[in-house]
Amino acid sequence: MSAVMGALSGSKDIPFTPEMDNEEKKHDGEPSGTETEDEKDAIAKKLSSVSVVSSDVNDEDDDEEDDEDKPAREIVLGPQVPLKEQLELDKDDESLRRWKEQLLGSVDLNAVGEHSEPEVQIVSLTIITPERPDLVLPIPFSANDKGYAFALKDGSKYRLKFTFVVSNNIVSGLKYTNTVWKTGVRVESTRVMLGTFSPQTEPYTYELEEETTPSGLFARGSYSARSKFVDDDGKCYLDISYYFEIRKDWLASET
Numbered sequence: 001m002s003a004v005m006g007a008l009s010g011s012k013d014i015p016f017t018p019e020m021d022n023e024e025k026k027h028d029g030e031p032s033g034t035e036t037e038d039e040k041d042a043i044a045k046k047l048s049s050v051s052v053v054s055s056d057v058n059d060e061d062d063d064e065e066d067d068e069d070k071p072a073r074e075i076v077l078g079p080q081v082p083l084k085e086q087l088e089l090d091k092d093d094e095s096l097r098r099w100k101e102q103l104l105g106s107v108d109l110n111a112v113g114e115h116s117e118p119e120v121q122i123v124s125l126t127i128i129t130p131e132r133p134d135l136v137l138p139i140p141f142s143a144n145d146k147g148y149a150f151a152l153k154d155g156s157k158y159r160l161k162f163t164f165v166v167s168n169n170i171v172s173g174l175k176y177t178n179t180v181w182k183t184g185v186r187v188e189s190t191r192v193m194l195g196t197f198s199p200q201t202e203p204y205t206y207e208l209e210e211e212t213t214p215s216g217l218f219a220r221g222s223y224s225a226r227s228k229f230v231d232d233d234g235k236c237y238l239d240i241s242y243y244f245e246i247r248k249d250w251l252a253s254e255t
Contacts (some may be wrong), residue, residue: 118171120237122164122229123203129158132250141242148222151245155215161207164229166197173232176208180225187223194229213246220246 127135127150141149152158162176173196180188194206213219222245229238 116169117235118169118199118231119167120164120171120174120197120229120231121167122162122238124163126161126163127152127158128161128207129156131156139238140240143243146245147243148245149242151247151251152213153250154213154219154246154248156250157210157212159207159210161205162194163203163205165203167199170196170198171231172196174237175230176206176227177230178225178227180223182221182223220248 122139124139125137125141127137131153135150137150143149174194176190176192176194178188178190179186192208197204222243224241224243226241227238228236228240230236
């Protein structure tokens with residue numbers, strides 16, 4: 001599901017030429033076999049420095065190639081501060097204070113100002129498609145008699161909409177991740193940055209981009225998925241695993 005799912009170096013060598021060898025001899029002198037200890041140390045240091053540079057280049061290339069496979073470096077952030085305290089700290093900075101007030105909107109600081117940790121409740125998932133009425137699924141999902149949270153028609157266009165409530169404090173960098181497997185093989189991995197949200201009584205909604213389910217006999221069947229909502233501090237607000245189905249037609253109860 002990307003919402004639900006989609007269809008299934010090294011360092012460069014420098015060529016050696018006789019002219020380069022002559023240049024080396026002009027500047028460094030050709031080894032004669034009778035070098036002094038100081039000269040030997042100088043040559044060894046020179047060779048050592050070349051080896052180190054070459055090794056660094058190789059390591060950098062490897063890092064770029066493996067970057068997606070490595071876990072993100074842990075970022076240590078400062079402690080959460082209640083909203084009232086945040087506004088007090090910046091009361092002498094007019095531009096920053098106005099920016100925070102704009103971000104907070106009509107937040108009732110008397111209700112949330114004493115809480116330092118934000119709270120996010122994912123209320124529902126809505127599947128939107130032009131082929132039938134919107135399907136609103138409360139979270140946590142309730143599986144049908146076959147164990148599926150929902151079913152999709154193959155080859156159909158759809159988009160997902162999440163509804164969630166933010167309370168207590170500002171949640172920064174809220175991210176949605178979703179991984180899908182079919183017969184034990186990962187077929188989709190999605191990561192979407194939703195953004196930063198201030199606390200409010202009214203729920204937020206966020207729609208993902210439109211997707212098309214895969215079509216054909218081999219695309220149909222059972223899928224397992226795991227969805228998570230995590231913020232910049234690493235706090236997880238929802239971690240849910242479920243099953244869904246891709247069918248030839250929509251379920252009669254969902255049309």
